Amino acid sequence: MCALSMNSIFLLTVELLNFHSLQSDLVNHCCSFPLRQHVRSLVVLCLCCRLRMSAEENPAAEPAPVIDVQGDGRWMSQHNRFVQECKDAEPDVLFVGDSMVQLMQQYEVWRELFSPLHALNFGVGGDTTCNVLWRLQNGELDNIRPRVRKRFFFICSNSFNSICYEVKCVFNAGIAFLFVFPQVVVLWVGTNNHEHTADQVAGGILAIVQLLLSRLPKCKIIVLGLLPRGEFPNPLREKNAAVNNLLRTSLPQLGPVQLIDVGGGFVHSDGTISSRDMFDFLHLTASAYRTISTSLHELLLQLLEETPQERRASLV
Amino acid sequence: MCALSMNSIFLLTVELLNFHSLQSDLVNHCCSFPLRQHVRSLVVLCLCCRLRMSAEENPAAEPAPVIDVQGDGRWMSQHNRFVQECKDAEPDVLFVGDSMVQLMQQYEVWRELFSPLHALNFGVGGDTTCNVLWRLQNGELDNIRPRVRKRFFFICSNSFNSICYEVKCVFNAGIAFLFVFPQVVVLWVGTNNHEHTADQVAGGILAIVQLLLSRLPKCKIIVLGLLPRGEFPNPLREKNAAVNNLLRTSLPQLGPVQLIDVGGGFVHSDGTISSRDMFDFLHLTASAYRTISTSLHELLLQLLEETPQERRASLV
Numbered sequence: 092m093c094a095l096s097m098n099s100i101f102l103l104t105v106e107l108l109n110f111h112s113l114q115s116d117l118v119n120h121c122c123s124f125p126l127r128q129h130v131r132s133l134v135v136l137c138l139c140c141r142l143r144m145s146a147e148e149n150p151a152a153e154p155a156p157v158i159d160v161q162g163d164g165r166w167m168s169q170h171n172r173f174v175q176e177c178k179d180a181e182p183d184v185l186f187v188g189d190s191m192v193q194l195m196q197q198y199e200v201w202r203e204l205f206s207p208l209h210a211l212n213f214g215v216g217g218d219t220t221c222n223v224l225w226r227l228q229n230g231e232l233d234n235i236r237p238r239v240r241k242r243f244f245f246i247c248s249n250s251f252n253s254i255c256y257e258v259k260c261v262f263n264a265g266i267a268f269l270f271v272f273p274q275v276v277v278l279w280v281g282t283n284n285h286e287h288t289a290d291q292v293a294g295g296i297l298a299i300v301q302l303l304l305s306r307l308p309k310c311k312i313i314v315l316g317l318l319p320r321g322e323f324p325n326p327l328r329e330k331n332a333a334v335n336n337l338l339r340t341s342l343p344q345l346g347p348v349q350l351i352d353v354g355g356g357f358v359h360s361d362g363t364i365s366s367r368d369m370f371d372f373l374h375l376t377a378s379a380y381r382t383i384s385t386s387l388h389e390l391l392l393q394l395l396e397e398t399p400q401e402r403r404a405s406l407v
Numbered sequence: 408m409c410a411l412s413m414n415s416i417f418l419l420t421v422e423l424l425n426f427h428s429l430q431s432d433l434v435n436h437c438c439s440f441p442l443r444q445h446v447r448s449l450v451v452l453c454l455c456c457r458l459r460m461s462a463e464e465n466p467a468a469e470p471a472p473v474i475d476v477q478g479d480g481r482w483m484s485q486h487n488r489f490v491q492e493c494k495d496a497e498p499d500v501l502f503v504g505d506s507m508v509q510l511m512q513q514y515e516v517w518r519e520l521f522s523p524l525h526a527l528n529f530g531v532g533g534d535t536t537c538n539v540l541w542r543l544q545n546g547e548l549d550n551i552r553p554r555v556r557k558r559f560f561f562i563c564s565n566s567f568n569s570i571c572y573e574v575k576c577v578f579n580a581g582i583a584f585l586f587v588f589p590q591v592v593v594l595w596v597g598t599n600n601h602e603h604t605a606d607q608v609a610g611g612i613l614a615i616v617q618l619l620l621s622r623l624p625k626c627k628i629i630v631l632g633l634l635p636r637g638e639f640p641n642p643l644r645e646k647n648a649a650v651n652n653l654l655r656t657s658l659p660q661l662g663p664v665q666l667i668d669v670g671g672g673f674v675h676s677d678g679t680i681s682s683r684d685m686f687d688f689l690h691l692t693a694s695a696y697r698t699i700s701t702s703l704h705e706l707l708l709q710l711l712e713e714t715p716q717e718r719r720a721s722l723v
Contacts, residue, residue, distance in 0.1 A: 161601055163637030163644070165688040172638075172682055197686060197693060199515075216687055285477055321479030322488075328479070366488055370513060371532055372481040377513060 151287040151295030154225035157217070166215065166222075173213045174230040182235065183209040184391060187223060187299075188279035190216035190374060191318070195384075198377045204388045208395065219284045220295030224302065232306045235273055275394050276303050277387070279315040281334055282327075282373070289333035292317075296338060297345065304346050311394050313387070314342060316352035320373045324362045351390065353383040467603040467611030470541035473533070482531065482538075489529045490546040498551065499525040500707060503539060503615075504595035506532035506690060507634070511700075514693045520704045524711065535600045536611030540618065548622045551589060591710050592619050593703070595631040597650055598643075598689070605649035608633075612654060613661065620662055627710050629703070630658055632668035636689045640678045667706065669699035 157166040184205065186192045192214030195201055201212070213231055215222065278299060284292045300312055316338065317331035335352055342348045357368045357379070364372055368379040375383070473482040500521065502508045508530025511517055517528070529547055531538065594615060600608045616628055632654065633647035651668055658664045673684045673695070680688055684695040691699070 161643060163641045163688070164639065165637055168638035168688050169682075193687065197513075216690075321481055322484035323480065325479045327477060366485075371509065372479070372484050374532075 149294040151291040152298035155221040178234045182211040186277045187213045189218040293337035312348040318354040465610040467607040468614035471537040494550045498527040502593045503529045505534040609653035628664040634670040
């Protein structure tokens with residue numbers, strides 16, 4: 092095992108990712124237990140390095156606006172709307188991405204499940220990772236104001252020192268102001284990156300996540316995996332699956348980020364996707380949005396529910 | 408007035424169309440009453456000739472499939488689905504067009520107002536007049552079967568000769584079979600023809616209408632006018648308005664065809680369009696679809712309701 096060079100481990104990455112986890116038999120058979128952990132760590136390290144290194148020269152990680160070739164200025168109008176929208180809003184959840192995000196807002200499930208969570212939707216049809224990067228770097232995060240929560244402090248004794256009770260109150264006297272940034276960002280983009288490889292797309296998504304973490308340091312991030320597309324098996328499905336595999340391993344290394352693969356149920360046993368789920372074999376129908384929204388909504392509720400430790404930490 | 412050459416009348420057409428009707432003061436002041444009618448007829452004739460002539464060498468009237476540059480075969484999958492879909496269906500109403508048609512089916516208003524009318528939806532996002540022409544010429548009208556209605560005949564005397572009663576019945580004995588083609592086609596396409604002029608787009612739409620009339624000779628056609636687009640006034644709005652003007656005059660010459668302009672209420676007094684109506688300043692929100700669907704639904708009900716004369720004619 093010790094003879095395995097870094098290059099070999101690097102090549103192992105691809106194999107390992109094909110098994111959808113690092114519990115691959117390949118590693119288990121190559122080395123004894125104490126070494127397995129090191130190999131796995133190295134594999135993850137190599138993968139992250141590869142994606143991060145490529146991000147520096149990655150066309151999918153270069154911020155770029157959409158050029159208004161059609162002449163109606165719609166893309167910039169949408170961007171400007173988002174920049175303005177969060178001036179008055181105090182979002183707890185921010186959805187960012189392409190048409191998969193944008194269309195979600197048009198269905199009843201958005202009003203039912205996500206609007207009550209104080210969610211904003213920054214989805215633009217056709218966007219790539221480059222376009223989302225540009226939007227986030229050019230104003231869509233600038234106006235996101237701290238959310239102001241009014242809470243009473245009871246600092247009577249040591250035993251009550253760390254206890255706070257949230258009270259809906261219009262009075263200012265005796266109230267502590269707690270500043271909380273948007274708590275969760277849901278990111279769903281990448282299926283429109285037709286000119287980029289799976290590595291590049293994953294690198295582009297990582298670049299967006301890194302930007303979000305640097306601009307919103309207290310937020311948690313959910314990345315939705317790219318969906319399969321097309322009625323029958325095709326190269327784009329394989330590419331999107333490869334992007335998800337790369338993200339599954341690399342995202343947790345960045346911080347409080349997790350990937351949800353919501354596309355598992357859409358491919359039937361014969362390899363087809365039904366128009367009942369994707370009306371154009373890409374975009375979801377209302378019922379399919381409801382299907383994927385259940386698990387997403389549960390996770391959001393879970394993440395939005397602060398633990399007592401987190402409350403104390405945010406009050407310090 | 409008599410000195411007005413055909414060329415002058417031809418040029419007049421553009422001016423007249425800018426007034427949204429042929430009741431232009433220009434004509435009224437140019438000539439006395441008897442001549443006005445002739446001038447108007449000539450203007451209409453010239454317009455129709457111009458659009459039809461250009462249709463022969465009109466790039467917007469050339470049937471063309473969408474090239475699958477992305478590699479997931481979605482466009483052809485949708486086309487094939489439509490070809491299959493009408494094999495088992497007996498549509499009374501057929502919607503054909505681009506994403507404006509396609510997205511309508513995703514909203515509740517479709518299930519509420521149009522599904523009960525036995526409507527099929529052949530909308531494909533991004534389609535131009537060329538793509539719709541290709542689809543209709545390559546199978547989407549081939550499998551549209553005659554709708555079989557079972558009706559009892561009472562041919563007892565002359566007074567009852569033309570009276571028929573529709574009866575829901577599973578027995579064949581004593582029942583006359585009435586073959587009725589899809590009664591109404593709703594066409595909505597043209598806003599994606601970015602490479603074509605207003606004249607060419609109108610010519611492309613006319614070509615589709617002519618194809619529909621030749622393939623479904625008993626059907627009536629509703630053409631929905633192109634909507635304004637973009638948050639602010641822009642050249643594409645002007646072009647779409649010009650297409651509507653051209654269609655308003657030329658469509659009625661083709662037969663039982665009428666234009667409905669459903670976009671009148673979306674442009675506010677300051678020239679802007681709200682994202683509450685068009686979420687991306689092009690595609691309609693659920694509430695906007697409901698707004699435009701009311702008048703369309705009423706017209707469809709009106710057209711689908713056969714007059715006694717039409718019933719008799721179809722029974723002969």
